[in-house]
Amino acid sequence: MSHLQIEAERALNRxxxxxxxxxHRAERARNRLHVEPAPTRIIEIGxxxxxxxxxxxxxxxxxxxxxxxxxxxxxxxxxxxxxxRAARDRFRNRIGxxxxxxxxx
Numbered sequence: 001m002s003h004l005q006i007e008a009e010r011a012l013n014r015x016x017x018x019x020x021x022x023x024h025r026a027e028r029a030r031n032r033l034h035v036e037p038a039p040t041r042i043i044e045i046g047x048x049x050x051x052x053x054x055x056x057x058x059x060x061x062x063x064x065x066x067x068x069x070x071x072x073x074x075x076x077x078x079x080x081x082x083x084x085r086a087a088r089d090r091f092r093n094r095i096g097x098x099x100x101x102x103x104x105x
Contacts, residue, residue, distance in 0.1 A: 041080045043087050050087040053080045062086070068094050 038055040043062070050069045053060040056076070062083045064073040069087055077083040 043080070043084045045088055045091045048091070050084075050091070053077070053083045 038060075040055065041053045041060075043050045043053055048068075049065050051062055051064040051066070051072070053062055059076050059078045060080055060083055062069075062072050062075050062077060064070050069090055072083075072086055072090060075083075075086070077086065
C-alpha cells in the first residue's frame with residue numbers, strides 16, 4: 001500500500017468516525033435552548049403552603065395553593081424571593097385584618 005493510499009484511508013476513517021460525545025455535550029451546553037430550567041419552588045409561610053413559583057422567561061409565575069393567596073395567583077415576579085416576600089406581606093395583611101376584627105367585637 002502506498003503512502004497516498006494510507007493517508008486517503010486515514011482521512012476516510014476520520015470522516016466516518018463517531019462524533020465525540022464530550023464535544024456534543026459541550027456544544028449543547030453553549031446552546032441557550034438546552035439550558036436546564038430552574039426548579040419549581042414551593043413557597044411556605046410558616047406551616048402554610050402559600051403556592052408555587054414556576055420559572056418562566058423574565059422571572060417566576062406564582063400559583064396559589066391557599067385561598068388567602070389567590071390575589072397573587074398568576075402574578076409574575078422577578079425572582080422567587082420577591083414572590084415569597086409578596087406572599088409574606090399578603091399573609092401579614094390577612095392576619096392583621098383578622099385580629100382587628102376580633103378586637104373590634
